[in-house]
Amino acid sequence: MLKLPLADIKVKIQEKAGISDEELTSKINEKLDALSGLVSEEGAAHIIANELGVKLFEETFSGKLQIKNVLAGMRNVELVGKVAQIYDVREFQTERGQGKIATCVLADETGQIRVALWNSQAEKINEVKEGDMVKVKSAYSKDNNGKVEIHLNDNSTFVVNPDGVESIQVQTGITRKKLNELTEQDQDVEILATIVQIFDPKFFEVCPECGKRAREKEGVFVCPAHNSVRPDYGYVMNLFVDDGTHNLRVVLWRNQVQQSLGKSHEELVGMKDNPAAFEGVKTDLLGRIVKIQGRTNKNEAFDRLEFVANRVVLDPDPSAEIAKLDAELKSVKSADGEEKAVVEKEELSVKEKVVEKETIASKEAASTDSKEEELVVNPVEKSKAEAATSLKEEVVKEPVLESAADIAKEKNEAVPEAEAVLEKDKKKPEDDLALDEELVNLDDLESVND
Template sequence: MIEEIIKKISEKSGKSEKEIKRLVSEKIEELSGLISDEGAAHIVAKELGVDIIEKRERRNYRLNIGSVVVGMRSVDVVGKVSYISPVKEFKTNNSTGCVASVYLVDETGSIRLSLWNEETEVLDKIDVGDTIRVQGYVKDNHGTPELRLGKYGKIMKSDEKIDVDIGIGQEYKRKKICELTLGMRAETRATLVQVFETKPIFEVCPICGKRVKKDGDVWVCEEHGEQEPKRVLLFSGVIDDGTGNIRAVGFRENAEKLFGIKTEEAVGKDVRELIKGVPLGKEFIFRGRVKKNDLFDRLEFMIEKINDVVVLDEIKNLLD
């Protein structure tokens, strides 16, 4: 999908595909890797004054998750529910509300569906592992496509088969890195072998968790207006278990564990200084989910939990 988008931007902008790939890579780096390849390409297209959304995509159009891009006004997506967040209540100056997220996967990728206020009532009818059909539109979440229902959106269960192993619920299956597949929720024992010098701190809205932008002296969330942001720590590196290696990304307490420092202590520090505290060469038990980076055609491991290796537990696992 990313190659098709790059080709389309190249044709409409007059720039070479090599130049477009460079611009997309720079945009991903600018946003600290917190953006999908398609999202970065879409931003580049906007900056070049290119419209890459075809007219047929502006109608109710059935898509694989990996083909969804920011700006589509009416899409029809089928995916397997891999995770449902708790419903979070919030209060603004003028009202109160609630929000929750549902993560969907298929054989081509994953996407978040955000549910607001009365939309969250549907969570009583769906569970992790269910296959659902969503009709809605696609919003720009800092370049990353995000499904929304809107006034005319629908969610319904589907009998379609999605051949993706998500590791149902919070059960993490022990896998070697060479066995990891797209959409899988897994546990792997691996050594931390590299850390990247990406921006370690970014600011998010305390209500919805999305990145906020600085506007003069204040921080602004596109959903909730002016907010005092929360700081989030980001770690990006490579883990290796002897059968293979994979890029791993961790946030918040997982990043704190690998950097060996609390988020509030990391604010203002240079990333090269933070890297000195990273225990390169140490083995951990990593739990998380597998996503695909289409631009570089590789799988990445999104860390959800990190544990130290306990020898007695490992011996027990071998015997079981």
């Protein structure tokens, strides 16, 4: 059965049905109430999608898939990706016989996905290297602890650098972080630290067919998928590492325990009932430098951040680590150099503006000095200039005299104006009353207009 995360279901419904997140959430809650808890939230969302005529899976069955569109439960999966990581081939034993599995990580423009090659396909992992392009056909997908994986069986194909497939630019590889830089959301990260404490491994029974936990019932061990089984053993080991910035608990499961201890599965199972045999192994590991790839996990019970390993490398190559540090240092210096160049350019621009202003001021001062020098050199011209300036000042200060004709004219014009004022004062009382009536009428008119 295909499995689509609830968040993706809701996004598809909102895009195709044109409804808001609040409206969709309300519809889902109403459906949950109507069915009295008989379906999950994802199931209710599927029902809503069907009622609204939204097809959730039509985009994912059209030829080659992008990694982001691979869903758990698909068959005949075809995709192309660049090899981002390669892991060692691992052998295992079951009641049916011996088997092999190899894993790698493929990436494209949309994401990354783990690919598992079983039995006859496992040897093909030796033909690839990181950065190669790979085409996968006739594979199937499944869910593994909440993550989708691609699996290849004997009927699948795994082609390295196929014809007609061009290399793509993707973010490949692992991000190296210091312990104090890790967050709860970190996936596919790498740490380099020193082992400072080791705990004894814990053993538990598992199904030899599927690897799931087998529990004892009435004297026999039962697997949820294969019923009564003769159990094999899985194991988990914890250790503490420190890189100078912080210390952190690291969780190692079966494969990673084998990698870190350099022991086979049979050797480790043989130590299960002999804890004293493990003391020498712990002593050998303490103080050694280890490179671990994996992801972070929040341990809710103890409210702490832990690191879950998927690959362990003891005593990594010093020359490779030095080369990586040199590359990081050059990158930092390059970034610092670019920033310094920008600052120097800005400072140079400011200096140029200052010099330009000083040059203009200098030219203006030089022009003034030149004019003064010309007056000193030619005393006649200087004398003329001083005389002209003095004359202008006298003209401005000297009062303007009016002629007798102008004075007489002003007197004659003033007489009629005075007479008009006197005539106005002689108005009759009736005229004042009429004027008041006119003002009243005007006020009435204005009030009407208002």
